Amino acid sequence: MAPPGCPAVAPVGKWKVIGHLQLLCLLALAQPGGPAWPCPALCQCFGNMTVFCSEEGLRNIPEEIPPSTTQLFFVETALASVPSRAFTNIAGSSHLTTLAFLGSSLEALGEAAFAGLPALRVLEISTSQLTALPGEALHGLTNLSTLSVKFSPIETLETGLFNSTPRLETLHLQGNEMESLPSDIFHPLRSLKTLTLSQNHLAELPGEVLAPLGSLQVLKLSDNNLTCLPPGFFLPLVQLQELFLDGNALMELPPGAFSRLTSLKGLHLQHNALRGLLPSVFAAQTNLTSLYLDNNRLTELPERLFHGTPSLSVLSVANNQLQALPARLFRKSPCLTLIVLSHNRLSRLPAGVFQGLPALTKLLLSHNNLTALPRDAFANLTSLEVLDLAHNQLATLPEGIFDSNIILFNVALKSNPWACDCHLAHMADWLQHTDALLNLQTLCRSPAYLKGLSLPTVKKEQLVCLPGPGSSRCRAEGLEPSGEPGTLPQCTYQDPVGAIHLACDPDACQQLSLHLPGQHFSENWTLGSGCGTVRVHITVHIEQDKAQPGGEAVLP
Structure with a gap:
């Protein structure tokens, strides 16, 4: 739920694409029936209101259709x-x-091709062979509200094309081959939304081409070849909501590219x-409410960049x-509910940079160069x-972050590169209450005896820190690995009850973790692993002010 004063953002819907035939048949079959009328040859009629022509042998428009027909579809005809x-x-x-021509072989439109259709409100021509739209092609369509001419090799729009469609509200021209537009092509479309x-x-656009479109609410110029925008290009679009x-x-x-677009809710500038x-x-x-700047070459963001976007x-x-x-x-x-900063080169975060964001639910910082985080980062x-935080350079995280x-x-x-030592013990505890599968591949980089192990599976007693020289509380002596010197693989040895852990590599044994069972323990230990066994003689020195039953001994 959006915080007080914040607009709700509608979820992005997902459309399931199905074939023209299946979609149109489902819609048509839902229509009410009535007295049967003869259906044109090579066509199907549904409910006396929809005529569906999809035979490849159809080469001409039928000479008559049922008098109550409101929808006529030509799908993949000749x-x-x-x-x-x-x-x-x-x-x-x-x-x-x-009226729709979907996936047809249509190559030409005659003058006033659609005259005689005074009630027509929706005209769609998609995936055709049209290379141009003649200036008089739409003559007589005074009530047309939606026109879609898309995914065809159309290169030009002739001046005057829309002179007879003053009520047009939706115009789709995507997926064509247009490289330019006449500067006055949209002049009659005062109601276009x-x-x-x-x-x-499109590599460039005439500066005044949008001037008549004061009612426009959605403008899509995606996936063209635009390198620059004319000054004041969007100024007439005072009602625009999506760009x-x-x-x-x-x-x-x-400068001032969007200065009059005070109604704008979504701005897409990615790629x-x-x-x-x-x-x-x-x-x-x-x-x-939504701003997309992905996949650009931005090296910095001005501090005041979002000070004028409170919603x-x-x-x-x-x-x-x-x-x-x-x-x-x-x-x-x-x-803000979502911030995506992934795949950048961030090496640090300023303290408190995310403060004052009570609505934030998702923060994505993966694939950066973060080496450390302040304790109050979140x-x-x-x-x-x-x-x-995946795919960064973090070795540890502050306790309580x-x-x-x-x-x-x-x-x-x-x-x-996680350093799985005592400084990460708090994180191992915290991970026990999260999704176990999510961080199964969160692996230790160091120390050597834990390298490659999944942090959530490492035992807490293994997350220890080595003291500096002269600061050892415990000392282990007389290490005598079984087997030939220099042949010992990297192994972690332990006693049968898991109280002793000894990490060794081919050169030497590096770390001993010892959990004393109260005050009762033996001086001689035999530890085992898949690499064999090792005998250890331990001398323990306990300082009176620091000793506790169940304490740790570490090997410097």
Whole structure:
């Protein structure tokens, strides 16, 4: 649930793609029935309202359809063209509201090809062979509200194409071959709310091409070849809510690029070539909830970059070249729920950089160069549920680093050079209360006798620290491994009850961990492992002010 004053962000839905035939049949069969009318040859009729033509032998538009037909679909037919005024002499076409040519061989549209369809509101032509849309092709479609002409080799739009479609609200032109647009092509479309020009070859756009679109709410320019934006390009779009500029080659954003887009909620700038951002570039986006800056070339973020986006909930800056973060970067972003900083070059985090984020639930920091974290790195993040620290250079973590993260149970720690000693004992305890599978690959890099072992499976008594020279509390003498000198593989020996652990490598035995069973113990031990056995003679010196039953002995 969003904190007070923060807008709720709608979840991203997932569409299940099914074939044209199955989808349309399911929709058509749900329609009410009525008196049967003759169905055109090579077509199927459903409920006297939908005509579905999908035979490859169909080369012409049927001469008549049932008089109550509202939907007419041509799917993968052999139709090569729609002649001029093709529907004016077709009985039953006056009530058509939806007309679609899906996966057809359509190559040409005649002048006023769709005249005679006064009620038509939706026209779709996809995956055709059209290379152009003639200026008079849409003549007579005064009630058309949605036009989709996509995934075809269309190279140009002729001036005047939309002169007869003043009520058009949705225009999809994605997946074509357009390299440029006439500057006045959208002039008649004062009611347009959604414009999709994605997946074309647009390298530049006329500065005034968007001027008439004051009602536009969604603009998609993804996956083109744009390298720059004309100054003031988006200024007329005062009602714009979603802007997609991802998948281009933008190297910079001009000053004031979004200054009048105060209604903007989602901004997609990922997969460009941005090297830097002006501190005020998002200053007017008070309603912005989602910002995507992934896969650019950003080396830094200005400290005040998000001070004008108080509603920001989702921020992704993954796959950039960030080396550091300003300490106060997120101080004006109380609504953030997701921050993605993965795949950068961060080597440290400023103390308190994530303070003031009560709504943050996911923080992703994987694939960076973090070598250490301050103890208060995640302090007061009481809503934090997911934290990804995998693929960094962390050897240890401060004790108590997650004490204030009361609902944090999903922390990824794998692919770090963990030093599994006494300083990591607290983390081993904490991991016992998290997802066991998540960190099964969180492996120890050192000491040698624990290298390669999974941290959650290491016993607590094995997580010990070696004292410095002259500070040993216990001393072990007379190590006599069985077998030939110099042939001993790296092994950890232990006694049958697991109270003694002795780590050895081919050169010497390096560390002894001894848990004394009260005050009763033997001086001579025989320890075993898969490498064989070793006899140990131990001399224990217990200092009166430090000794406790069950204490540890370590081998310097």
